Amino acid sequence: MELAVSKGASRDELAARSGIDLAELEDVDHRIPFGKYVALMRAGQALSGDPALALHYGATNDMAEVSVVGLIAYACETMAEVMVQLNRYGRLVVEVDGPADRFRVAARDGGLWAVDNRENPNDFPELTESTFARMICAPRRFGVTQLAEAVHVTHPPPAYRAEYERIFGAPVTFQADWNAVLLDQRWLSHPISVQPRYVFGILSEHADALLENLQKSKSVRGQVESLLMPALHKGEASMDAVAAKLAVSRQTLFRQLKEEGVTFEKVLDELRRQMALQYLGARKVSVSETAYLVGFSEPAAFSRAFKRWTGKTPRDVLRG
Numbered sequence: 001m002e003l004a005v006s007k008g009a010s011r012d013e014l015a016a017r018s019g020i021d022l023a024e025l026e027d028v029d030h031r032i033p034f035g036k037y038v039a040l041m042r043a044g045q046a047l048s049g050d051p052a053l054a055l056h057y058g059a060t061n062d063m064a065e066v067s068v069v070g071l072i073a074y075a076c077e078t079m080a081e082v083m084v085q086l087n088r089y090g091r092l093v094v095e096v097d098g099p100a101d102r103f104r105v106a107a108r109d110g111g112l113w114a115v116d117n118r119e120n121p122n123d124f125p126e127l128t129e130s131t132f133a134r135m136i137c138a139p140r141r142f143g144v145t146q147l148a149e150a151v152h153v154t155h156p157p158p159a160y161r162a163e164y165e166r167i168f169g170a171p172v173t174f175q176a177d178w179n180a181v182l183l184d185q186r187w188l189s190h191p192i193s194v195q196p197r198y199v200f201g202i203l204s205e206h207a208d209a210l211l212e213n214l215q216k217s218k219s220v221r222g223q224v225e226s227l228l229m230p231a232l233h234k235g236e237a238s239m240d241a242v243a244a245k246l247a248v249s250r251q252t253l254f255r256q257l258k259e260e261g262v263t264f265e266k267v268l269d270e271l272r273r274q275m276a277l278q279y280l281g282a283r284k285v286s287v288s289e290t291a292y293l294v295g296f297s298e299p300a301a302f303s304r305a306f307k308r309w310t311g312k313t314p315r316d317v318l319r320g
Contacts, residue, residue: 001025003057004044017043028066034095041126052160054126058133059167062141067093072204073192079139079147080188083114094127106180111149113180121179125155128179129164135181136168144187152176220256224267232275232295239264273309276302280317287314 005011015022018040024030032040045053063070069089076082087103096102098118106113114135121128136148148170157174164172170182227242242264243253257264272294279290291302306314 001040001044003060004048004050004053007048007050007053009044009047013047014040014043017047031095037094038124038126041124051158052129052163054129055133055160055163055167058130058135059137061130061134063093063134063138069093073138076192078188078192079142079144079190082139082192083188096127105183111182112185113152113178113182116179118179122155125153125158128153128155132179132181133167136170139187139190142190142192144190146170147184147187148181149184150182152178152180152182154179219260220253221260221262221267224253224257224264225271228268228271229275232272233293235295235297237268237295269305269309272296272305276306276309276314277317280314287318290314 001011001014004014011022014020018036020032020036020040024032041054045051050056064074069086069092072085072089073082076085083103083105087101090102096118097120102116102118104115104117106115116128116131118127132148132151132153136151139147146169148168150170151164151168151172153172153174154176155174161172161174223246224242227245228237231237231241239253240250243250246253248256254264257267275294276290279285279293280287285293287303288299291299294302296302296305303314306312310317
């Protein structure tokens with residue numbers, strides 16, 4: 001978005017065409033649906049008059065400005081480790097269909113290739129453009145003058161094909177049988193370590209937590225919890241209501257939760273416990289208000305449930 005704006009596009013028009021609420025971008029860990037990202041890229045191309053916007057984005061954008069993954073790369077010891085960590089945490093940057101390990105290194109034709117294995121890459125070749133441009137151009141900040149010896153892409157050549165070889169600095173084969181970059185192996189042992197090594201552990205912990213949250217959001221339990229949370233105080237925390245919002249039958253939801261080793265009642269009970277502890281721990285609401293917020297019509301019923309959960313009364317927690 002910033003690159004397109006710098007080229008003359010309207011920020012508000014970009015947001016409108018992509019369906020992105022600008023307020024959502026204030027949280028650096030907030031995730032934008034992939035379809036909206038595609039729409040944003042296409043809107044950016046049109047409004048900025050730059051059809052090669054994705055190439056220019058990958059070539060100029062510093063991933064450390066927008067993702068913890070870029071910071072982790074700065075704390076790696078060598079280029080080879082950078083590639084390992086990018087594969088490990090790549091889903092935090094962009095999540096696409098395909099194998100869990102989107103990238104792999106493969107030996108072919110006497111060389112070593114970095115291969116992008118995502119599914120249906122030609123549906124959005126701009127992601128290939130930005131990914132390979134970043135892969136090749138970003139290491140130049142660390143003194144890697146030319147990482148790529150050749151580039152293969154599966155999509156047809158665009159009108160701006162000359163930009164490919166200018167940015168990549170290597171010959172490009174279009175309509176190839178894979179999306180891959182032939183690596184100059186001499187650079188794989190090139191030292192990085194822009195950040196102190198101890199930073200690597202701190203950043204990795206944060207990235208692991210984000211990955212865990214991402215995985216949780218994909219589980220049926222995680223989806224149920226996300227629907228229950230704003231509905232607890234409304235009295236809408238029923239299995240039928242949640243099933244309807246998920247567009248499945250009550251029986252299907254029961255089966256899906258059972259496959260994950262839980263029941264709807266267990267998910268609801270555990271969520272109420274967690275929320276009650278948060279409300280009372282913050283000491284900003286009373287016992288009666290907490291009972292209402294987590295879906296109990298009577299404070300006495302809430303107190304009994306809380307004693308079952310924790311062995312303490314709600315007032316014990318309020319008193320610290």
